[in-house]
Amino acid sequence: MSSTVDSPISSSKIQIHQLDRLAPRSAFLLFYAGHPPHQTMISSLSARHIARIARQQPLRLFSSQDSLVVTNVHEESGVAVLAMNRPPANSLSLELNEAISTSLKQIESNPKIQSVILASSNPTIFSAGLDITELISPSDERLPKFWNSLQQVYIDLYGSRLATVAAIQGHAPAAGCMLALACDYRIMHGGHGEEHLPTIGFNETQLGIAAPPWMGQLMVRTIGFRPAERALALGTLFPPSEALNAGVVDDVITEQSSSESNEVLKALLPEALQSQTSNPVMIKAYEEAACYAKIPPQARVASKLVTRSESLKEMQMTREDDTQHFCGFITHEVVQKNLMKYVEKMKQRGKAKKS
Numbered sequence: 562m563s564s565t566v567d568s569p570i571s572s573s574k575i576q577i578h579q580l581d582r583l584a585p586r587s588a589f590l591l592f593y594a595g596h597p598p599h600q601t602m603i604s605s606l607s608a609r610h611i612a613r614i615a616r617q618q619p620l621r622l623f624s625s626q627d628s629l630v631v632t633n634v635h636e637e638s639g640v641a642v643l644a645m646n647r648p649p650a651n652s653l654s655l656e657l658n659e660a661i662s663t664s665l666k667q668i669e670s671n672p673k674i675q676s677v678i679l680a681s682s683n684p685t686i687f688s689a690g691l692d693i694t695e696l697i698s699p700s701d702e703r704l705p706k707f708w709n710s711l712q713q714v715y716i717d718l719y720g721s722r723l724a725t726v727a728a729i730q731g732h733a734p735a736a737g738c739m740l741a742l743a744c745d746y747r748i749m750h751g752g753h754g755e756e757h758l759p760t761i762g763f764n765e766t767q768l769g770i771a772a773p774p775w776m777g778q779l780m781v782r783t784i785g786f787r788p789a790e791r792a793l794a795l796g797t798l799f800p801p802s803e804a805l806n807a808g809v810v811d812d813v814i815t816e817q818s819s820s821e822s823n824e825v826l827k828a829l830l831p832e833a834l835q836s837q838t839s840n841p842v843m844i845k846a847y848e849e850a851a852c853y854a855k856i857p858p859q860a861r862v863a864s865k866l867v868t869r870s871e872s873l874k875e876m877q878m879t880r881e882d883d884t885q886h887f888c889g890f891i892t893h894e895v896v897q898k899n900l901m902k903y904v905e906k907m908k909q910r911g912k913a914k915k916s
């Protein structure tokens with residue numbers, strides 16, 4: 562049996578085939594009418610359940626307000642948006658990491674899309690890095706799974722066939738910075754006055770831990786050996802203008818939002834980001850993404866491989882060792898103590914802010 566549902570991915574219709582024949586909780590195939598078939602994994606709902614909903618009402622596959630990520634595509638310009646949506650700080654949990662990887666693959670499977678903007682539904686925090694609560698007294702089963710999901714996000718983003726543009730509206734410490742550095746282009750908001758400057762960088766040493774080798778090397782490849790060596794040792798968090806000078810980001814936008822919303826952004830941005838249609842960082846991110854989307858894709862991807870394939874290969878080869886080191890390091894008594902102290906400080910700061 563097949564039924565047709567409206568898709569927020571594009572204006573085209575989606576046909577769902579043979580859902581009833583699939584076992585519950587299995588993945589199913591979606592065929593975009595008029596395009597070659599694409600595979601889309603939907604693991605959290607059973608196929609029967611989805612088939613039933615699909616017959617009754619339009620199925621919103623991507624732009625749900627309570628999803629950990631929200632995505633949308635604009636086939637006319639070849640640009641998509643993938644926004645992290647995990648309040649309060651987009652800290653990277655196992656589930657958020659998996660959602661980022663899955664959504665990126667879904668976007669990649671659309672041949673009309675050449676660029677993706679990595680964004681945040683939080684206007685002041687891009688991502689707070691790893692969810693520190695994942696690191697404290699972790700279970701033996703979850704910790705390696707968690708680290709693997711982060712490695713996978715890095716591999717998927719850094720090696721994506723899509724041109725990737727990071728729209729950094731706010732803070733991007735540690736693994737939040739990694740997400741941005743794994744993109745092809747980074748645009749950061751200049752902040753709202755000296756007292757509210759967002760920062761970006763690898764601050765791990767300030768937590769009593771060290772960035773893993775592949776993250777550290779990413780910084781080295783981005784800003785060069787000596788500046789990276791110093792920034793990693795000191796755990797430097799760069800405010801926007803310093804991030805620009807050091808080459809951590811490619812562009813800093815200081816202008817305020819205009820009152821006029823941008824028509825293309827209205828069509829491109831998922832519901833949860835509609836308040837950002839006049840946001841200058843988003844406008845610039847779209848312009849960059851559209852610019853990349855016009856380059857012949859084979860040539861663009863080949864040039865990306867020239868600069869990235871060696872480090873990706875290395876990552877694949879050292880992945881298991883990296884997981885073992887990470888788990889050993891994080892569960893060390895001294896590291897656990899440092900992390901607990903850090904979280905305590907973070908909570909106190911939060912309480913003080915609220916009172």
Ligand SMILES: CCCCCCCC/C=C\C=C\CC(=O)SCCNC(=O)CCNC(=O)[C@H](O)C(C)(C)COP(=O)(O)OP(=O)(O)OC[C@H]1O[C@@H](n2cnc3c(N)ncnc32)[C@H](O)[C@@H]1OP(=O)(O)O
Nearest residue numbers: 649650652689690691692693732735736773886887890911
């Ligand atoms: C030999 C080889 C060995 C290899 C070993 C490798 C080992 C590598 C190990 C780890 C690598 C780690 C990388 C990381 O990403 S660690 C995480 C680093 N992140 C941080 O330090 C950021 C902490 N957060 C902040 O600084 C701020 O929250 C900030 C992002 C700047 C936003 O500030 P603000 O706007 O003022 O918001 P609040 O501070 O009030 O935060 C809002 C709520 O969010 C909670 N929060 C924030 N960050 C995190 C986080 N990372 N994890 C979990 N929760 C977080 C915060 O507590 C507030 O919660 P609440 O509202 O309940 O008070």
